[in-house]
Amino acid sequence: MSIFEALLLGLVQGLTEFLPVSSSGHLVIFQHLLGIQEPPLTFDTLVHWGTLIPVFVVFWPDIVEIMKKPFSRLPFLIIVGCIPAAAMGIWLEPIFEKAFESLLVVGIGLLITGFILLLSEKLAKRDLRNKNWSTVTAWDALLIGVMQGIAITPGISRSGSTIAGSLLRGLNPEYAARFSFLLSIPVILGAGIVQLKDLPAGAFTGLNWLPFLTGPAVAAVSGYVAIKLVLRFLQRGRLSVFSYYCWAVGLITLASYVLF
Numbered sequence: 677m678s679i680f681e682a683l684l685l686g687l688v689q690g691l692t693e694f695l696p697v698s699s700s701g702h703l704v705i706f707q708h709l710l711g712i713q714e715p716p717l718t719f720d721t722l723v724h725w726g727t728l729i730p731v732f733v734v735f736w737p738d739i740v741e742i743m744k745k746p747f748s749r750l751p752f753l754i755i756v757g758c759i760p761a762a763a764m765g766i767w768l769e770p771i772f773e774k775a776f777e778s779l780l781v782v783g784i785g786l787l788i789t790g791f792i793l794l795l796s797e798k799l800a801k802r803d804l805r806n807k808n809w810s811t812v813t814a815w816d817a818l819l820i821g822v823m824q825g826i827a828i829t830p831g832i833s834r835s836g837s838t839i840a841g842s843l844l845r846g847l848n849p850e851y852a853a854r855f856s857f858l859l860s861i862p863v864i865l866g867a868g869i870v871q872l873k874d875l876p877a878g879a880f881t882g883l884n885w886l887p888f889l890t891g892p893a894v895a896a897v898s899g900y901v902a903i904k905l906v907l908r909f910l911q912r913g914r915l916s917v918f919s920y921y922c923w924a925v926g927l928i929t930l931a932s933y934v935l936f
Contacts, residue, residue: 690898696836726892785831786926
């Protein structure tokens, strides 16, 4: 893997992991359209873990609170919210793997993401109940988790789906963002651990470490920028701005699929 590919994939992964535009969908698009081969599993694992760094930086107070009170309500809600994604990832793995080979799926997924963002913002403005950790129910967390599980499909944004699901369940924008990003920690960490079992023996031996360090570092920095952007747009009630981007990229992707 070249330094350029590591920089590009790290930048795309970091930005799109947290912007509501689907990181998996963008990686599939870049690999198809730019002729970049699927990155080595070792690189993919490291770059995903790189995106965890900005989550810990931005939401450190919440994480400290969870560590101090591991049996409180918030950790319980996070566990409940992760169950659907874990179950769907295991049971539907062959279907999801096939989806990652298709620009058609990515294009349709991006169009769906755009509609989810726009619809959730409009409905949330009409019925803003301002739920916080004390009023969010296990049922709320489970439904948000289902949205996260569906977002395993390339083209459907994980952050967009979970934030939208949180808004639809009555969480105010601040809590919706916090819950979405805190949910990403066990999901990203768990996915990386699962990938480790598939690494060949001696996967880290004789590597050119520069690309494998550059990619995660770029993903961490760009991920931090993406989180800050999402929080700013949420505070202003303008999450639907990303809808237009998703629709544009989705239509271009579908056109590429049809024409080429």
